[in-house]
Amino acid sequence: MAGVNPKFLISKDFSRHTKAALDLDDDVVLTYYIDDSDGTQSLADGRTITTLPHTTEEVRFIEGIFDGLDTLLAIDFERSPTTKGSDIDIYSVIDSSDWEKMI
Known part of the structure; x- marks a missing residue:
């Protein structure tokens, strides 16, 4: 199984977004949303993505990651x-309008 290149997941923009979210919350709570849509969606930054719903196993895996981090971090x-209002949005993306630019 091919892995995901981390450069597509980590960026200065994402880092700034997370820092801003943490600065807004006095109680240091980060909310996450797991998308379950099948189709084309427009993101706030203007990109268009094509998504598939997450499987039950994928949702359990994602929730397990956050449960584990919850016990390790002061977040x-x-x-x-x-x-609406979530700090982290998680999509199962099969295509993105800007992937061609990244290759």
């Missing part, structure tokens, strides 16, 4: 039912 993670 609490809570799952959000929507993207």
